Amino acid sequence: MGEEAPEFRVESITLESKDRHQNAIDVGNKTYVIGRSDDDSKSPFGIKILDKLTQTWVVTIVLGAQPPSKSHSAILVNDEKILVVEKGVSLNDSIWFLEIDTPFVKQQRKIKGSEVVSWSKGVLGIAQKPVVISGPSGVGKGTLIAKLMKEYPSKFGFSVSHTTRSPRVKEIDGVHYHFTGRSKMEQDISEGKFLEFAHVHGNLYGTSIEAVESVTDEGKRCILDIDVQGARSVRASSLEAIFIFVCPPSFEELEQRLRARGTETEEQIQKRLKNARAELDQSNSPGLFDHLLVNDDLETCYENLKKLLSLDNGHEDLDDCFIKDGKATACYAILSKTESEILLQSDTSEVEKGAAKLLALGLSSLTGGAPGRTRGLKIQSVNSIDNGLKAIR
Numbered sequence: 001m002g003e004e005a006p007e008f009r010v011e012s013i014t015l016e017s018k019d020r021h022q023n024a025i026d027v028g029n030k031t032y033v034i035g036r037s038d039d040d041s042k043s044p045f046g047i048k049i050l051d052k053l054t055q056t057w058v059v060t061i062v063l064g065a066q067p068p069s070k071s072h073s074a075i076l077v078n079d080e081k082i083l084v085v086e087k088g089v090s091l092n093d094s095i096w097f098l099e100i101d102t103p104f105v106k107q108q109r110k111i112k113g114s115e116v117v118s119w120s121k122g123v124l125g126i127a128q129k130p131v132v133i134s135g136p137s138g139v140g141k142g143t144l145i146a147k148l149m150k151e152y153p154s155k156f157g158f159s160v161s162h163t164t165r166s167p168r169v170k171e172i173d174g175v176h177y178h179f180t181g182r183s184k185m186e187q188d189i190s191e192g193k194f195l196e197f198a199h200v201h202g203n204l205y206g207t208s209i210e211a212v213e214s215v216t217d218e219g220k221r222c223i224l225d226i227d228v229q230g231a232r233s234v235r236a237s238s239l240e241a242i243f244i245f246v247c248p249p250s251f252e253e254l255e256q257r258l259r260a261r262g263t264e265t266e267e268q269i270q271k272r273l274k275n276a277r278a279e280l281d282q283s284n285s286p287g288l289f290d291h292l293l294v295n296d297d298l299e300t301c302y303e304n305l306k307k308l309l310s311l312d313n314g315h316e317d318l319d320d321c322f323i324k325d326g327k328a329t330a331c332y333a334i335l336s337k338t339e340s341e342i343l344l345q346s347d348t349s350e351v352e353k354g355a356a357k358l359l360a361l362g363l364s365s366l367t368g369g370a371p372g373r374t375r376g377l378k379i380q381s382v383n384s385i386d387n388g389l390k391a392i393r
C-alpha cells in the first residue's frame with residue numbers, strides 16, 4: 001500500500017518544480033504529483049492527488065508493486081493512465097503505467113470507497129494466454145498438470161497459489177503452494193495483491209498477481225489450478241485466459257480416486273464430495289468454461305488436453321521488438337507523444353556508450369494492465385531525430 005496524503009488545504013503548490021524526482025500531471029480537475037519529494041533515494045515513490053477545485057489533497061490508496069525509486073519522466077497517455085519512464089534501471093524495469101481511471105481502478109474505488117490509483121509495469125511483447133484448470137477434488141487436475149510440466153518444462157509454468165490449509169506430506173512450501181496464515185493472507189488480499197481468492201473446503205485459497213506474472217515474465221505459459229469460484233473471478237478480471245473444466249467419468253470413480261489418494265481424513269473426503277456435486281453442476285454455467293475434458297483414461301485425457309492447448313492461437317511475438325538487450329541500463333526520458341507512439345530520448349553520455357538516441361514506444365497494442373502487467377509494448381530504435389519525427393507523425 002502506498003503513502004496516504006493527509007487531507008489539508010494548500011494555498012498554492014509549485015507544480016513546475018525542477019526537481020527531477022517529482023512530476024505533476026494535470027488531468028481534468030486533478031493534479032497527480034508523482035515521485036519522491038526529496039533527494040533521498042531511499043524515500044518512497046509517492047503519489048499525491050490535488051483536487052484543484054477545492055485545493056485539497058485527496059486521500060489516495062496506491063495499489064500494485066511500485067517502480068524503483070529513481071528519477072523519472074512522466075506523461076499522460078490518455079484519460080486512463082500516465083506513462084512513467086524510470087532512468088538508471090534496466091530497460092525491462094523502466095516502463096510503468098500509473099492507472100488513474102481504468103476499469104480496474106474504477107472498480108477498486110467503489111470497493112474501497114476511496115480514491116485509488118494503481119501501478120502496472122509495462123512489458124515488451126505479448127504473452128500466451130494463461131490456462132485455468134478447474135474440476136472437483138480428486139478428478140486428476142494435479143496429475144494432468146504435473147505431466148504437462150514434466151513434458152514441457154520450458155513452455156509451461158505453474159501459478160503457485162497461497163492457501164491457509166496445512167501442507168500434505170509431500171508438499172513443498174513455495175512449490176505446490178505458499179502455505180500461509182489467514183490474517184496475513186487477508187491483509188494481502190485487502191492490499192490488492194490477489195487476482196482472485198475463494199473459500200474452498202473450509203480454507204482460504206488465492207492466486208497472487210505475482211504468481212501469474214512471474215511465470216509469464218519468464219516467457220512461459222501460466223497454468224492455474226483453481227476452483228470454480230476462482231475461475232469465475234478470473235473470467236471477470238482483466239486477465240484473458242483459457243478455461244478448462246476436468247470431469248470424472250462418474251461420481252463413484254471420483255470417490256474412489258479421492259480415497260485411493262489417501263491424503264484426506266474421512267471428514268475432509270465427505271466435504272470434498274459434497275462440494276464436487278456443486279462444482280459439477282456449475283461446469284455448465286454459460287460462458288464460464290471454454291472446454292470440458294473427461295478424465296477417464298489418463299493418457300487419453302492428457303492427449304486431449306495437449307490438443308486443446310495447441311489449438312489456441314495465442315502467440316509470443318517477442319521477436320518483433322527491436323530491443324533485444326532489455327537488461328542493459330537505460331537512461332531514457334520522454335520527448336514527445338502522438339496517439340499511438342511516445343518518443344524516448346537517451347542521455348548524451350549513454351548515446352556515446354552506444355545506446356540508441358531515440359526509441360519509439362508503440363502503445364497501440366497494449367493488453368492487460370492493473371492488477372497485473374501491461375503487455376504488448378513495442379519498442380523500436382529510431383536512428384535520427386528526422387526519422388523519429390517521421391515515426392511519430
Ligand SMILES: Nc1nc2c(ncn2[C@@H]2O[C@H](COP(=O)(O)OP(=O)(O)O)[C@@H](O)[C@H]2O)c(=O)[nH]1
Pocket residue numbers: 134135136137138142161162165196197198200201205206207225226227228229230231272
Ligand atoms: N480459487 C482458488 N482455488 C484454488 C487455488 N488453489 C487451489 N485451489 C482449489 O482448491 C481446491 C482444493 O485444492 P487442494 O487443497 O490442493 O485439494 P485437491 O483439489 O483435493 O488436490 C481445488 O479445487 C483447487 O483447484 C487458488 O489459488 N484459488
Ligand SMILES: Nc1ncnc2c1ncn2[C@@H]1O[C@H](COP(=O)(O)OP(=O)(O)O)[C@@H](O)[C@H]1O
Pocket residue numbers: 135136137138139140141142143144257258260261295296297298299301
Ligand atoms: N485418469 C485417471 N485414472 C485413475 N486415477 C487417476 C486418474 N487421474 C488421476 N488419478 C489419480 O487420482 C488421484 C487424484 O488425482 P489428483 O491429480 O490429485 O486430483 P486433483 O488435483 O484434481 O485433486 C491421484 O491419486 C491420481 O493418481
